[in-house]
Amino acid sequence: MDGSPSSATTQSPWMPFESRRRARDEKREAVLRTAVQLFLEQGYHGTTLNDVAERLNITKPALYNYFRSKEEILYECWAIGHERVDDCIDEIDSEGGTGLAKLRKLIARYAEVMTTDSGKSMVRFDVHDLSEHNRKIVRAAKQKIDRAFRRYIRDGIEDGSIGPCDVKLSAFAIAGSLNWIGHWYQPGGPLPAEEIAGEFAIRLTEGLAARQSRKKAGKPPARVKRGGKR
Amino acid sequence: MDGSPSSATTQSPWMPFESRRRARDEKREAVLRTAVQLFLEQGYHGTTLNDVAERLNITKPALYNYFRSKEEILYECWAIGHERVDDCIDEIDSEGGTGLAKLRKLIARYAEVMTTDSGKSMVRFDVHDLSEHNRKIVRAAKQKIDRAFRRYIRDGIEDGSIGPCDVKLSAFAIAGSLNWIGHWYQPGGPLPAEEIAGEFAIRLTEGLAARQSRKKAGKPPARVKRGGKR
DNA sequence: GCCGTATATTACCCATGGGTAAGAAACAGT
DNA sequence: ACTGTTTCTTACCCATGGGTAATATACGGC
Numbered sequence: 435m436d437g438s439p440s441s442a443t444t445q446s447p448w449m450p451f452e453s454r455r456r457a458r459d460e461k462r463e464a465v466l467r468t469a470v471q472l473f474l475e476q477g478y479h480g481t482t483l484n485d486v487a488e489r490l491n492i493t494k495p496a497l498y499n500y501f502r503s504k505e506e507i508l509y510e511c512w513a514i515g516h517e518r519v520d521d522c523i524d525e526i527d528s529e530g531g532t533g534l535a536k537l538r539k540l541i542a543r544y545a546e547v548m549t550t551d552s553g554k555s556m557v558r559f560d561v562h563d564l565s566e567h568n569r570k571i572v573r574a575a576k577q578k579i580d581r582a583f584r585r586y587i588r589d590g591i592e593d594g595s596i597g598p599c600d601v602k603l604s605a606f607a608i609a610g611s612l613n614w615i616g617h618w619y620q621p622g623g624p625l626p627a628e629e630i631a632g633e634f635a636i637r638l639t640e641g642l643a644a645r646q647s648r649k650k651a652g653k654p655p656a657r658v659k660r661g662g663k664r
Numbered sequence: 665m666d667g668s669p670s671s672a673t674t675q676s677p678w679m680p681f682e683s684r685r686r687a688r689d690e691k692r693e694a695v696l697r698t699a700v701q702l703f704l705e706q707g708y709h710g711t712t713l714n715d716v717a718e719r720l721n722i723t724k725p726a727l728y729n730y731f732r733s734k735e736e737i738l739y740e741c742w743a744i745g746h747e748r749v750d751d752c753i754d755e756i757d758s759e760g761g762t763g764l765a766k767l768r769k770l771i772a773r774y775a776e777v778m779t780t781d782s783g784k785s786m787v788r789f790d791v792h793d794l795s796e797h798n799r800k801i802v803r804a805a806k807q808k809i810d811r812a813f814r815r816y817i818r819d820g821i822e823d824g825s826i827g828p829c830d831v832k833l834s835a836f837a838i839a840g841s842l843n844w845i846g847h848w849y850q851p852g853g854p855l856p857a858e859e860i861a862g863e864f865a866i867r868l869t870e871g872l873a874a875r876q877s878r879k880k881a882g883k884p885p886a887r888v889k890r891g892g893k894r
Numbered sequence: 895g896c897c898g899t900a901t902a903t904t905a906c907c908c909a910t911g912g913g914t915a916a917g918a919a920a921c922a923g924t
Numbered sequence: 925a926c927t928g929t930t931t932c933t934t935a936c937c938c939a940t941g942g943g944t945a946a947t948a949t950a951c952g953g954c
Contacts, residue, residue: 477792562707614840
């Protein structure tokens with residue numbers, strides 16, 4: 435607003451500091467956005483830092499004002515996508531509901547994230563390209579997501595919203611379908627992201643959902659699992 | 665038949681040629697086996713040709729007797745896995761059965777392939793690391809597999825073994841679950857490959873399979889798809 | 895024994911691309 | 925205008941690793 439010349443510019447003397455910091459953060463994000471795009475288009479190793487810089491109309495060394503290495507850029511690309519999923523989990527955990535409801539919510543959210551560049555970066559990049567340190571973080575994060583899936587399924591089995599099933603395999607099957615979205619989805623396509631999300635939330639849980647329509651609980655308990663453990 | 669003078673080793677004079685050729689092929693395959701292992705362990709770019717050679721107790725240039733480039737090795741790794749899946753499809757196509765039966769057969773076979781190194785190489789390697797030429801082949805091959813999934817589903821809908829569903833999304837969902845196996849399965853684990861295959865064949869089609877138990881076809885046709893096209 | 899071929903080795907080339915050093919521009923605060 | 929800081933450029937370094945040339949060795953055929 436306003437804009438007096440030569441003095442009395444803004445209400446806060448710290449404004450320049452902050453504005454500068456904000457500009458910096460914006461640039462950082464711009465680098466990441468561009469990097470993700472290129473990594474997805476050409477692959478991580480098929481993309482040079484010169485490519486990234488060029489698309490931003492700057493030169494390679496300028497990137498080193500915002501990142502310490504190419505690997506750090508890769509990691510942060512992944513981190514952005516992961517953060518979005520992680521937030522979903524925290525949110526769902528805090529809300530409550532049946533296991534099935536929570537599972538469906540996670541599926542829908544996860545699916546939608548997977549249609550974005552950030553989401554794709556979670557599954558299209560190779561963990562081998564990360565430093566040992568970051569690789570550990572990624573592994574732990576993936577495990578947390580996996581645990582969330584399993585927890586919701588287990589919750590569902592306990593509260594009766596989900597029929598008996600192999601928790602581990604079911605979680606893997608669902609996660610697989612979702613992750614795969616990051617490999618085939620393209621924005622221009624005939625399927626809008628929300629529709630995919632909604633459809634997946636239904637279809638992926640179709641086999642799991644306890645058939646409450648059949649009388650009350652269908653045939654009596656039947657055998658709980660099938661086969662022994664293993 | 666006869667022997668030869670001075671040695672009388674084998675029945676065929678061409679034997680040496682052939683034996684030599686066989687030895688060559690065996691070595692070629694040994695290179696591929698080793699390469700796949702290392703690529704999966706360390707990533708394609710994390711593996712040097714020296715690494716491959718070293719594990720085979722030879723030196724890097726020796727590899728060039730069998731392959732023209734590192735990229736060719738990568739491609740052939742992929743090709744081996746793909747061939748196995750492709751054979752499955754041809755076999756299933758020739759056998760017949762309901763759409764659901766064919767789909768289940770494909771799922772089971774595909775799942776088992778995915779637990780092997782060859783199978784993993786189909787989903788863990790980045791197409792960006794292939795030459796334009798080979799990338800086209802891979803794309804076409806993946807499309808063929810996708811078409812097989814969709815065809816079986818469509819067959820199933822037509823012959824009544826599968827209930828109405830979005831063919832494209834269902835195919836993607838199933839393929840995703842299966843491909844994901846290549847990311848999490850490890851031989852030492854608690855789940856043997858055949859069990860995964862069998863379980864997946866059932867669970868992944870559970871939501872699809874027409875409920876023939878409910879009277880005849882449950883509620884009447886209902887709307888076939890939902891929404892228009894898009 | 896001699897030769898041709900296949901196979902492997904040693905030694906080398908060199909493009910690529912991540913990363914750095916030194917200094918110029920831009921800019922805020924005084 | 926002067927100064928310190930941040931940002932960016934030009935110019936460069938250099939390890940890496942795919943790929944090649946020249947050469948040695950094993951081996952089958954005659």
